[in-house]
Amino acid sequence: MRKLVNQEIREIGVYLNMEKKDSKSLAERCIAYLVKRGFKIALLEGQISYQHELVHYYPSSIFYEQPDCILVLGGDGTLLSVARKSCFSCMPIFGINLGKLGFLTEGEAAHYEETLKNLTTGHYYIEERMMLSCIITRKNSGAHEYTALNDVLVKSRGxxxxxxxxxxxxxxxxxxxxxxxxxxxxxxxxxxSLAAGGPVVSPRAKVMILNPICPHRLHDRAYVLPEDEVITLEFGEREKDIVVTLDGQTTVSITPEDKVQVQKSSHCTRLIRLNEISSYERLRIKLLSDFES
Structure with a gap:
């Protein structure tokens, strides 16, 4: 769901992917642009150093709930990582793309000033994206809950x-x-899911897609399930080296005796959008750029 926001922004968090070679220089340019206009900056301790009276450093326990929004410098993977931490405080996030396609990121590094201008003048919307709760119940150690924005993958490590x-x-x-x-x-x-032959679904749809990877039966296809259902997975007793991966980033090893439940999370990701481009147009632009690159 997209919501027009009139909330005044006073403090902006800046998170960068330290593995991206251009992220530090872009972060410094973004910070310089923002402090010149009187905005406070929140930085995660241990990332970069920027000396200015408007720049403050926070530990991770505070960073994801302190500012009014978080600027994420990186690709979709970086934004996914921040989303799983910021969703618990309903923190709005937006990304400037330093990756390849960037389906989730909003701006491009070459146009960072225009992106920041739109943000700081209040010309933005909030899109609320459904997330998944993955509960792994172990035979001898109880239940553990994880959160994902994109997907939960179950496969054999081998x-x-x-x-x-x-x-x-x-x-x-x-x-x-x-x-x-x-x-x-x-x-x-x-x-x-798309790479595995699944359907493209409007991000406004509150659904879950259950998609087998390279199924043995040729007629097996993806299932689209409503948001209020609880998906439970059980495994054959001879299975081994099973792993559950959240957003392709967090991996948990499980045994055949463990159960995996996936359902709609009570939390959501709040993405800042700076224009009214539809998700379909955004998809066409991204896929076309990938095809032509």
Whole structure:
């Protein structure tokens, strides 16, 4: 859902992907632009040093809830990482792309001044994106909950075919023999799920896509499930080296005796959008740029 925002911004967090070679220089230019106009800057301790009376440093326990919004310098992977931490405080985030496609990021590094001008003059919207809650229940150590914006992937670490039984609210969906399963949000439908043959889904749709990877049966296809269902995965007793991966970044090893439940999270990602480009146009632009590059 997209909401017009009139909230005044006074302090802007700046988070950068330290592995991107241009991120530090871009961060310094963005900070210089913002402090010149009187905005406070929040930096995560240990990232970069910038000496100015308007620049403050915070530990991670405070950084993701202190500023009015967070500027993320990197690609979609960087933004996904920040989203999983900032969602608990309903923090709005927006990205300036230093990666390749950048489906989630809003601006480009070459036009950072225009991007920041639109943000600081209040010309922006908030898009709320559904997230997933992944609860792993272990036989001997209880339940552990994780959060993802794009997807939850279950597969064998050895890339071997698996047997996975999937249920929705207790009703059997199917027993899959596949290289793994992807459960994605509409936001994640243009990620790994799309590469595995899944559908493109409008990010406004509150659904989950259950998509087998390289299934043994040729007729197996992706399932699109409503937001209020709970997907439960169980595994064949002979399975081994099973891993659950959140947004392609956080990996958890599990055993065949463990259960995986995926459902709509009570938290959401709040993306700042600076223009009224539709998600369909954004997708066409990104895919076309990838095709022509």
């Amino acid at each position: 890339s071997r075919m698996m047997e996975i039984r999937a249920f929705a609210n207790g009703a059997t969906i199917d027993k899959f023999r596949a290289d793994g399963l992807i459960i994605s949000t509409a936001t994640g439908s243009t990620g790994y």
